Amino acid sequence: MAAAFQQQIFALDARFNAYRAPNNPNFKQVSVVKFANNDRSKLCCGSDDGTVSICDVTATPPRVSFILDGHTKPVTGGSSILGGRVLSIACESSGRMFWAANDKGVIVSYRMDSAGGGLSKLRRCIVGGAVTCLSWSPWLARHPALLVSAADNSLYLFRIIDREGNLQLKKRFEVLHTQHSVKSTFCPIMSFRRGVCVVSGSEDSCVYFLDIEGHAEHPVVNKLQGHASPVIGVSFSYDESLLATSDVTGLVIIWRRS
Template sequence: MAAAFQQQIFALDARFNAYRAPGNPNFKTLYIRRRSQLLRENAKFKDIETIKKYINIRSQLLQRRYGVQDNISISSSSSRARSSSKASLAVDEVSGNTKKKNDLTISENYAFTGVHHIFDQHSDEVSVVKFANNDRSKLCCASRDGTVSICDVTATPPRVSVVLEGHTDAVTDCDWSASNELVVTCGLDGALCVWDVARRRRLREARDQLAAPLLCCAFQPANNNMVIAGNARGMVEVLNVSTGIYPRGGSSILGGKVQAIACESSGRMFWAANDKGVIVSYRTSGTGALSKLRRCCVGGAVTSLSWSPWLARHPALLVSAADNSLYLFRITDREGSLSLKKRFETVHRSHGVRSTFCPIMSFRRGVCVVSGGEDACVYFLDIEGHAGQPVVNKLQGHASAVLGVSFSYDESLLASSDVSGLVIIWRRG
């Protein structure tokens, strides 16, 4: 079966899986995994005309069964008005599309037309997915099953390159070094681990200073010998991974449970946030010493922070909070003060839902951010567009709450993970 059509069939199943057995997410997960397996087993089938007929007939049957139209992605009402009223699966859209890329609307620009691959190697929720820096082939997945997997997304077929084992409890966060040679992970076992990806081995393990569970971690961008972490007892701490030592002055008490960290590109400043909705900016010295700067509060537990260097000529911070909110803050000064620009409604109350800026910002077509959701959807929101209708695209394919989201550097692929342990790689149209 031609790879493109195989992916279209799976994408069709993934979209309608959102309507199948709404009260039984485990059944939906098993179904989509089985469909993926069947498609792989029949990959050698080459009759393109028969495949096209199969796609059209299956699309019609699923529409009748669930009483909904099959749109490649659920877009805003304005983009739906421009589309055909008849549901169809565009199998020849590439040859017929002559519109230049710069002429696309923002909803068309972020129309992910199919599933590139699905990974199901983890037995528990995958809380974080992260593409490598400037490399669309490598994806890191951190799971509550205590393992970390590195996937080769662009291989034929995509595969799991290595599973890193060493944590004794759930892995809560991960980050790539600037060179993509190292990955840092942290977990509920209180371990902060640095891994050599190429050699598939652990280079360093350090225990939390308070023997507390670690909830978030990040490499210091300008000096990858330093790792910043946050624990469940409210401490933000810096570790020198070369020596395995926490430097003097490199710890600060934020309070609550520190659940998210985001660094600006110079590495001199970062933000940390906790389950009380408190966000604090910090300055780091060359030795790793911390200075607490500015404080800001939101209405719910913060589960994700994402920094952007240039949003309408001002750096910005994107905040996912468990009060059904996605906050967009402007960074107003060199001390990291935050000024609320916009707040968006999300479906986020109890899980560690994450969000991120799109890597390529085109103000001509709008500025997008992506967020997971507890309704099993992936949301694209235009943060510079119409305030009343910020959602420009919605991807349906998961059967449970979507937690992690990550773009490849060129925006050609989007990874999303969920509570059941499924990771879906979406392909851009």
């Protein structure tokens, strides 16, 4: 939270002795303060100068740990949690890192401590609509990848570029998706000689196969038509011989690979 103002922030330690929080370099109004959810030493301060200060209020003396200055207008709110309704989760193969996404279009990476079970929030990415599906793949052009179905008529393909789960947009595909919980998935068997495909449901009642390594102008390599309602569920058998799809009326179709 942003840098504090001239009147300074006051806090109370465990012995209820009042002390002054650290002097801040800016002199604008601080509109919001918020403690971290699992760490009483960390206080976030949002300022009208557009900065966010993270303060260590239990240090002697208290200090500003770091300042975030990406905002151009007053900071009036903030939170250290994902917020919204979590709609989808994807986990890497080791189980130590996962991504959670909500109905606000926010995707956050987390790391789990296998020894103590602690959870660390890492990186954040925002897309233009509610995220209804996340799918992880271990290898795509030498990087693991995350496939994201978002309710802004988009299917996003992100590269995972580091050990903190940072996402870098590789491609975006148009898929009719604004209202329902449309799902997508990587094809289990990736052949770079024949193309790398993903499959997505759609609110136009079709199932789309898209080549994510081919030409961006014509990504659709196959379209299955059998549903009469928005298709929301897609799932492959491990050997890609069968594909199951479901729609909003409860109809499930099993497609056999010819």
